[in-house]
Amino acid sequence: MKKNTIEIPSCSNCGNSKEFFCNLSESEKQLLSDKKGDNFYKKGQVIFYEGNHANGLYCLYDGKVKLTKLGKDGKEQIVRFSKNGDILGYRSLLSDEPYHATATALEDSHICMISKEKFLQVVEQNTKLSLQVIQLLSKDLKGAEQHLIDVAQKTVKERIAESLILLKNTFGYLADGKTININMTRSEIADMAGTSTESTIRTLATLSDENMIALDGKNIIISDLPNLIRCSNTYD
Amino acid sequence: MKKNTIEIPSCSNCGNSKEFFCNLSESEKQLLSDKKGDNFYKKGQVIFYEGNHANGLYCLYDGKVKLTKLGKDGKEQIVRFSKNGDILGYRSLLSDEPYHATATALEDSHICMISKEKFLQVVEQNTKLSLQVIQLLSKDLKGAEQHLIDVAQKTVKERIAESLILLKNTFGYLADGKTININMTRSEIADMAGTSTESTIRTLATLSDENMIALDGKNIIISDLPNLIRCSNTYD
């Protein structure tokens, strides 16, 4: 990867649907590329903390990130994920509020940073870009509201099933075409589904007994996706 | 109210903080004002349904509206409210997706409608307006994610207390300065807090026994706000 050129992964990597920076003019790209920060985070390291002030836009070049909010008694709730090509922190940047979630690397990640001033400058002169931000926020909002209903109304089993499907849809499969391409602890899956670690372990065992999934250490293999979808009670 | 002039309540009514259309030029205002639809909805009537196609922007001139999503077994979840001066339906309009929630009048409401084409035309040429939409979406997203954590981690009592505080913050008090300025059924409050009607009734009775609120038919009087806030376990 060359320095000082805008190498937003969504542009250089065509497998990625979110072509966030593709509508920029050359001069705009140049502006953003200049003095762009290039950072590496180890698994478990925190990119930014909930409550802290936003000073730039993060572009996830390579890696996986979870966004969590702190709830009662310090219990975490995973609110979203980011993967290759996603941008992070745009909400706080544009609404000029502190980060409302903590971003933590789920595996070693390579993240670029664009300064607040430059990003705002480009957004303000490029309507297409702000419409793209609107699309992103709309998608996040839709996801959050769906998640809300799920947690409020679904059983633990339905939520665990749905969480596995979300993980598969977000991170895809390994080369074997059936193992979910992410390693999370049972406790993290619990934070996702809004349940306890013990219930998560038991429910995963049940889903395995019922042959919808198979467990191999931290690897989760989806052996019967249609049934898992049915089990999750999701219709969209 | 005169016809054919843009009378967005947030502009004509200065008590309202959301001055959504105040950055428009005169020609832009004129464009939006022309052939603007003017509609009246009775309490209980539906303004738009989840899943339907968006064809305009709704401006709530006067009234109160709830936004609900349908969950498991047809159980409703209230995801948001709108009041005087708020705009509705912008998410679906700008992301070009069907409405993700149903909007229902909580009381008789006066709602104007701006056509999709005209609104999009103005948004695309007015960056300030799109930045304002970003602010709105950001606020909605923050609210939804907070709501998610609450439902996932708080007890019914905490959630009911918090719901009452949200209602008070959204709709304010009646002239007496202590009665929440909204009439909702116990079942609707349950849909808000993500619990059952019976639990809502019991919890309201408990809060009343503990002198944090007083109940007078459908009216809910907040008699000890600091204690109610403490009870809701909310720190922001």
Next chain:
DNA sequence: TTCTTCTAATGATTTGAATCATATTATTTA
């Protein structure tokens, strides 16, 4: 390697809150 710590797995117990079952008011609307 061994020690320590984190993660996973299971069993036993408790509990918050949903559900079921009826009354008792309020509101509609016929």
Next chain:
DNA sequence: TAAATAATATGATTCAAATCATTAGAAGAA
């Protein structure tokens, strides 16, 4: 104004899932 319907209220019961408790296995650190 009566009849019908919807909303509120309470008690009894059930149940899903959290919590507590303990053991077993993995993974890092010294």
